[in-house]
Amino acid sequence: MLVGAAPDRRGTGTADGDERPMTGARAQTRRPSITLLAVLALACAVLAGCSSSGGPSGPTAAAAAKFVITIKDFGYTTPASVTPGATIMVKNQDDTEHTVTADSGNAFDDHAPTGNSTFKAPTKPGSYPFHCTFHPEMHGTLVVK
Numbered sequence: 647m648l649v650g651a652a653p654d655r656r657g658t659g660t661a662d663g664d665e666r667p668m669t670g671a672r673a674q675t676r677r678p679s680i681t682l683l684a685v686l687a688l689a690c691a692v693l694a695g696c697s698s699s700g701g702p703s704g705p706t707a708a709a710a711a712k713f714v715i716t717i718k719d720f721g722y723t724t725p726a727s728v729t730p731g732a733t734i735m736v737k738n739q740d741d742t743e744h745t746v747t748a749d750s751g752n753a754f755d756d757h758a759p760t761g762n763s764t765f766k767a768p769t770k771p772g773s774y775p776f777h778c779t780f781h782p783e784m785h786g787t788l789v790v791k
């Protein structure tokens with residue numbers, strides 16, 4: 647790339663007459679420094695990427711997963727209570743998809759495929775029975791207070 651670019655810039659400089667030496671000198675001094683900067687920037691980006699991905703992801707994930715409902719073997723494990731409006735992570739450890747659906751009203755209805763999903767707890771304190779729409783025998787209660 648650099649070898650190919652050099653003749654082009656020199657050719658343009660020749661057409662400018664007086665500015666030819668200046669343009670050629672600038673181009674030659676800039677090219678290596680730009681390459682160095684690019685390498686340094688890449689190195690910094692890689693280092694920053696490594697450190698930042700390790701840093702914030704811990705606290706952020708912990709905050710998002712403050713309350714967890716675990717689904718395993720067609721059963722719910724629910725926290726004793728959650729705070730109003732809290733983000734609740736649903737960890738579905740079955741190979742089947744489930745839901746966390748409020749029995750009455752539309753307080754919440756989390757579609758929970760295998761893996762993690764989240765939903766917002768109701769903002770109104772209370773006891774919210776819920777079920778799985780795919781497996782009516784699955785029941786749980788979400789206590790908001």
Ligand SMILES: [Cu+2]
Pocket residue numbers: 743744745778779780781784
């Ligand atoms: Cu289910």
